Amino acid sequence: MSSKKTDDRKNVVIVGGGAVGQPLARILSRKLNPSTHYLVLIDCRPFQIFLPPALRLVTSDVDDLQTTSLIPHDKLFANGVGTFIEGKVISIQKGDSSGGSLTLENGDVVEFELLVLATGSGWEGPLNFPEKKEGVIPFIENIRQRIKDANDIVLAGGGCVGIELAGEIKDIYPDKNVTIVKSRDHLLTDVYPLKYRTRVEESMLNRDVTLVLNDYIDDIPTGKYDSVKTRSGKIIKADLVFQTRGGRPHTDFIKSLGPDVLTERGLVKVRPTLQLASYDDIYAAGDIVDYPEEKQLFTANAHFRVVIANIMAAISRKPLRVYKGSPVMILLTNGKRAGVSYFGILWGIIFGDWFARLVHPKSLLLWKARVLAGYN
Structure with missing residues (x-):
């Protein structure tokens, strides 16, 4: 057709x-x-x-x-x-x-x-939603159940996905052990200044999230397991490992x-x-x-x-506009009421938890997205 x-x-x-x-x-x-x-x-x-x-x-x-x-x-x-x-x-x-x-x-x-x-x-991991609409809700329910059933959760990747998932888990299950494994010596990438990356790490540590830096998880275990081995040979207690790289x-x-x-x-x-x-x-x-x-x-x-x-x-056969790039900007949440934001203007501005609570970035952005889709 x-x-x-x-x-x-x-x-x-x-x-x-x-x-x-x-x-x-x-x-x-x-x-x-x-x-x-x-x-x-x-x-x-x-x-x-x-x-x-x-x-x-x-x-x-x-x-x-x-x-x-x-x-x-x-x-x-x-x-x-x-x-x-x-x-x-x-x-x-x-x-x-x-x-x-x-x-x-x-x-x-x-x-x-x-x-x-x-x-x-x-x-990959918890954001690997199925292409077919019929599989999306069962996928969401499966990830929720796996998180609920786990005690020791390891996140293989210390970018935005790993950081924000750690905060969400700690919000709902504060007693679960959560570890982030990152291949570099700091979370995120060097696009962001060191002072911002350090603030993000402090935010994670304040939620009792363990950070394992300069290390890597090559293989995500399957089936039932109680630990995961990093590239350096470190054994981390784990009954759930998620891939959270970019x-x-x-x-x-x-x-x-x-x-x-x-x-x-x-x-x-x-x-x-x-x-x-x-x-x-x-x-x-x-x-x-x-x-x-x-x-x-x-x-x-x-x-x-x-x-x-x-x-x-x-x-209309008129001259086209040129894209000139965008400033570095990120609102990184740590659960519902915490987070660290960076705006790459002037000298580079960092805002902490109060700003995340003020703007409620997830609900605000969702509201805007629904309006742009024709929903009030």
Whole structure:
């Protein structure tokens, strides 16, 4: 089956309905001329799993996040401009002169004049949500039960995922032993100043989280076990080990455009306009973009603003906007009422627990995400 319409409207297609693709679809549906263009959003699930509260979601049923953080795509499109297709894209075929088409796993073909790739990252461990919608709730319930049943939890990775998961576990189960194993001499990466990384470590230690630095867990044990061995030979008591290292870009299908489209890490090579290096009609945004910055929601939001402006400019044949990067910014929570934030402006500003309590970053961001998806 093909998505080719009986009218002459041209498709603007977005692949990926996450924190970039979902609001991008909402805003574009209001901006596109419904007499000349039609919007298509393609994603393997009929909802976005909003990641900022996802670690709280998989830890317990507090705040009923199972209801609110799975944000459906059913209210996205304004003015009858768009449609949602539930499916997985497996390849991209570029047209002879402009536009092209996408092939889905079920064999359907979707044509495009302009294409936005916003497929985000794939994660391991407690954020490795199934692609099929039917598997998401059982996955969440399984992770919650495993955390509840465990006494000694080890997190293999000391970036944002490991740190925030440790805080969420300590909020619900303060008596459980939680250990973070990090391959470097401090938590996080050296994108952040040492003074901030040290504050984050102090925040973890204040929750009785054990830190094992300059070490690595090569293999996550399976079945029943009572310990895990690190690369240095250290034995850590553990009846639950989660992989909490960084994500990997969801870009395998983009290789169909040619061998030079992706970097060795699987990131999409782009121009400053966020167009693909060799394709004027294809844009990329979010975690998959090859740009020297941290993969965060703040930067993703900056990407989709540029992409929206450039799609509208391309349609009207006006000059495109250039993405100039974003300041380093992070709101790292330690449970519901603690956290350490960093803003890479002026001399570099750090805020502690009071700021996390003031802004409630997870609930605030979730509220905004739901509004951007058409929910009040």
